[in-house]
Amino acid sequence: MATVDITEAEFETTVTDNDIVLVDFWADWCGPCKQFAPVYDQVSQEHEDVVFAKVDTEAERGLAAAANITSIPTLMAFREKVLVYAQPGAINAQQLEELVSKVKELDMDQVREQIAAQQNADESGAPEGADQQN
Numbered sequence: 001m002a003t004v005d006i007t008e009a010e011f012e013t014t015v016t017d018n019d020i021v022l023v024d025f026w027a028d029w030c031g032p033c034k035q036f037a038p039v040y041d042q043v044s045q046e047h048e049d050v051v052f053a054k055v056d057t058e059a060e061r062g063l064a065a066a067a068n069i070t071s072i073p074t075l076m077a078f079r080e081k082v083l084v085y086a087q088p089g090a091i092n093a094q095q096l097e098e099l100v101s102k103v104k105e106l107d108m109d110q111v112r113e114q115i116a117a118q119q120n121a122d123e124s125g126a127p128e129g130a131d132q133q134n
Contacts, residue, residue, distance in 0.1 A: 036090035
């Protein structure tokens with residue numbers, strides 16, 4: 001599958017309606033973005049089951065702000081609607097292939113359990129066991 005340009009209006013639907021979505025946040029003036037683009041496109045051709053989306057941060061400033069993009073390129077990976085990877089910086093084809101493989105191999109039940117445990121810890125305001133007296 002080739003890369004697809006998405007807008008703020010399409011972002012949620014793209015992430016919601018697909019199992020695995022990678023999103024490249026980029027801008028035309030960004031040198032590293034231009035170097036990463038052919039790598040991203042090449043790897044996208046090898047994974048028909050993954051959506052390789054691109055967001056132009058200049059055209060989609062609201063989406064870039066909502067995603068807390070402070071450096072480009074930034075690559076995000078979503079699996080079953082869950083953000084599982086977000087990191088700025090261009091990577092090479094081998095690193096991108098490894099990332100795609102790792103995202104495909106994730107045990108999403110385990111990921112959801114970890115997220116729930118973290119949310120519970122955040123809500124309680126204290127680490128587990130911290131309320132015990134000695």
